[in-house]
Amino acid sequence: MTGAILTLNAGSSSLKFAVFAWSDPGAGPEFVGNIAGIGRQPAFKAKDAAGAPLDAGALAALPSDADHAAIIAELLPWIDRQLGDRELVAVGHRVVHGGRSYSAPTRITPKVLAELDTLVSLAPLHQPVNLAAIRAVAGWHADLPQVACFDTGFHQTQDRLAKLFALPRALTEEGILRYGFHGLSYDYIASILPAHLGPAATGRVIVAHLGNGASLCAMKNGKSVATSMGFTALDGLVMGRRCGALDPGVVLHLMRENGMAADEIEHLLYNESGLYGVSGVSNNMEVLLNSPAPNAKEAVDLFCYRAASVLAGLIPGIGGLDALVFTAGIGENAPPVRKAICERLDWLGVRISEDRNAANEIRISAPDSSVGVFVLPTNEEAVVATACRTLLAV
Incomplete structure (x- = not known):
């Protein structure tokens, strides 16, 4: 054709x-x-x-x-x-x-x-x-x-426990499960891991897709084992305008004490929260990193703290960590964010080279790091094009 x-x-x-x-x-x-x-x-x-x-x-x-x-x-x-x-x-x-x-x-x-x-x-x-x-x-x-x-397709390899919420079984059967997102990005990164990681590509890898939307995926043998997003793309990490993981009691409080309707809460959590809500300045990480405003720094610090915390919580699902991969807009282009996240993972043996990180090199881990740390550009479009050829080939 x-x-x-x-x-x-x-x-x-x-x-x-x-x-x-x-x-x-x-x-x-x-x-x-x-x-x-x-x-x-x-x-x-x-x-x-x-x-x-x-x-x-x-x-x-x-x-x-x-x-x-x-x-x-x-x-x-x-x-x-x-x-x-x-x-x-x-x-x-x-x-x-x-x-x-x-x-x-x-x-x-x-x-x-x-x-x-x-x-x-x-x-x-x-x-x-x-x-x-x-x-x-x-x-x-x-x-x-x-x-x-x-985007949900890549995470179908997760086992049942990784997908379950502790809700009544009838709701689970209705489809209230953890689905996960950014699957096309993770699919592409998994496909190029062997070229950059060698044998470690089949090991225990966590990919950090950090952009205006952000999530983490823990992989083993290039397959999704656990991820930070759940039923919707609202869950998990702090994002540009989305709050990430939130105590559901906050939603109840907003309804009962603040008189907010479902549509108002949805708008708040999807559009007025995250980096934008905490900083009061912008949802753009580059703008925040260059801003002198104290609230901008706090928003960046919260983003990095939550990313490191959630990443650590995914490690039990894969039994350790051999490699960490940063991708997407922030992951590929924000050395200060990568540094701040990795510093919080020092206890895991994660150490990066200041020079390599600043230069956005592919491998940014220091020689004494027990975990390989990489920066790999994602390419969701290539995954979609390949799918078209495969599905429509005659």
């Missing part, structure tokens, strides 16, 4: 895309792009494989109120023009929640789409925009095959 694969990764206020040649599975993307600031002031950037910027055309002047669907309606013809004589043969999507029914990459049908709609309440920031992207593509070209790749 000739032609190209488009991957779409719709976030709550962003849209990442990449285009891959169908016939060259080992190659990187032909061009990539990102539209940030959706809902405020969308800003388009795209570059080719050599890193040269691509002309945005009409996408340079997107209206401030443009939503994901409207932006995709502009983006698809733009991509078509970049392809010239070739055409798209598939579109792959990152979909955050697959529930109990969907774990493997799945070709999208009206039935699948309807079932994914029922999971919106479990990922209110992401699932609606993921599905809006699917519908926008279908409206542009109804016959174009689309594939959903699920």
Whole structure:
């Protein structure tokens, strides 16, 4: 088959895309792009494989109120023009929640789409925009095959105890379980571990996906054993605007004593908390690291404290720690955060080289560290493109 694969990764206020040649599975993307600031002031950037910027055309002047669907309606013809004589043969999507029914990459049908709609309440920031992207593509070209790749899928290898909440069994049977997220990122990192870790790749590894959304995954033999996120993407670490793990009694208190409704609490926990809520300055780690405000420092310190604490709590599930991998926006680009987390893990024998860490080298562990510490860029788009080729190959 000739032609190209488009991957779409719709976030709550962003849209990442990449285009891959169908016939060259080992190659990187032909061009990539990102539209940030959706809902405020969308800003388009795209570059080719050599890193040269691509002309945005009409996408340079997107209206401030443009939503994901409207932006995709502009983006698809733009991509078509970049392809010239070739055409798209598939579109792959990152979909955050697959529930109990969907774990493997799945070709999208009206039935699948309807079932994914029922999971919106479990990922209110992401699932609606993921599905809006699917519908926008279908409206542009109804016959174009689309594939959903699920962030929850990678964690299906966890045993039952790792998935259970201590709730009445009837609720467990309804599907109130720990699902885990960022699975596409973890899938990619697991696939490249052998090239960087050698034999340790099959050992006891914890991957820290630290970005505006953040989580940890404990792996053994490249498979998920435990993770910090649970039923929703609200659980676990402190995030950009999400609170992470929270005593459920706080929710009851907000309802009873503050008179807050469910929608108000949802907005508070997903949009007004995390780094943004603690600092009162920003949800952007780079901004906080450069801010003189005491509350900004406290937000960063809390982020690192919680990351180290939760990471330590995952170790019993894999029986020790051979390697720690940092990835995603903060994990790949914030040496002070990596340093602060690793300093809290000194008791495990985790030690990093100041120079290697500052230079964002691949291996940043010091020679006397008993745990290998690595910085590896993630590539969710490559996982989605591979899934499209595998599922649609004829």
